[in-house]
Amino acid sequence: PMHDDAVAYRRANGVDVFAGSARFVEPKVVEVLDGEHAGERLTADNIVVTVGSRPAVPPIPGLDTVPYLTSDTIMRIDEVPRSLLVLGGGFIAAELGHVFEAFGAAVTIVQRGPRLLMAEDVEISTTYTRLARNRFTVLTNAAITRVERTATGMRAQVRTTKGATPSDVWIEADALLVATGRIPNTDRFDAAGAGGLELDAHGHIVVNAYLQSNVPGVWSFGDVANHFQLKHMANAERRVLSHNLQHPHELRPGPAYAAPHAVFADPQIASIGMTEEQVVAAGLPHVISRKRYADVAYGWALEDTTSFVKVIADPTTRLLHGAHIIGPQAALLIQPLLQARMLGQTVDQVARDVVYIHPALSEAVENALLELP
Missing domain, CATH: 3.50.50.60 (FAD/NAD(P)-binding domain)
Structure with a gap:
């Protein structure tokens, strides 16, 4: 539930807040089920469904x-x-x-x-x-x-x-x-039934590149509509959706091309694009380079013996298929590789057309790129 201060802030800024659960009773019509507004029905030209997901709990005896x-x-x-x-x-x-x-x-x-x-x-x-x-x-x-x-x-x-x-x-x-894992909350507000929304096999709302559902005027993003389950992807989608609601004749697509992620464990892990196994399974031509943290000055100073950068690229186009890092600061080190993949830059551009600061740990990324065949 939303904190009282959060509710007060929104109401003070002209937002009507209906505290309680709700469900669709017909396409583009939502009924409040409980609280002081129970029984009230709401509709609008545009409805944004962002009900998120919840933990998946397996049926284990006891x-x-x-x-x-x-x-x-x-x-x-x-x-x-x-x-x-x-x-x-x-x-x-x-x-x-x-x-x-x-x-x-x-x-x-x-x-x-x-x-x-x-x-x-x-x-x-x-x-x-x-x-x-x-x-x-x-x-x-x-x-x-x-x-x-x-x-x-x-x-x-x-x-x-x-x-x-x-x-x-x-x-x-x-x-x-x-x-x-987590499952989308579409089953809790009759999205597919009374709401008329198309769901995929996992229960997510099906949306197009512009975050529109099959029901005109109903939009969705975040965990209820994508499989990423990543806050930064939802943030990016929110910016796209905000633009599209305000500029219906100048729609922008969502960030579907690449979904970077990081695992904030110890060691950290960060990744963008395809794994080596996915590249091989797809039959894509590829070259691979690996660079240990220990092979650059900062990693040597850390006395690191386990961390590395792995990059996979197309040998002809020189575009990244994927990049994977395990070790300290992995979530930061992945950023130039993420930009290369999303902006269509070649591995040679990222390796040779910019200068990497010495003795920063980013030299592990630089050298992994430079050593690609």
């Missing part, structure tokens, strides 16, 4: 008997648990596992796949998983099959598969974090 945490709730707890069991191996698990281990919790991560951060380039994912085992107990090829409450917290039955024979083990923890 989970409803345990006060489990999600990414929506864990940062609001009053004290750090002594032990934290994390279900899931994606960016939420990596980031929050990092936070709570740094606070002193003993963290165990249960991941159904063979590595953590499976959506990353395999080299990046493999390196991160190896390093994560130095901080966390990491169980891969594993799943929680049952959860029970205990006097001090909870315990979970974890089934691991190594070879052909699965085995079960019980793990106790003070708290359980469910980090198995």
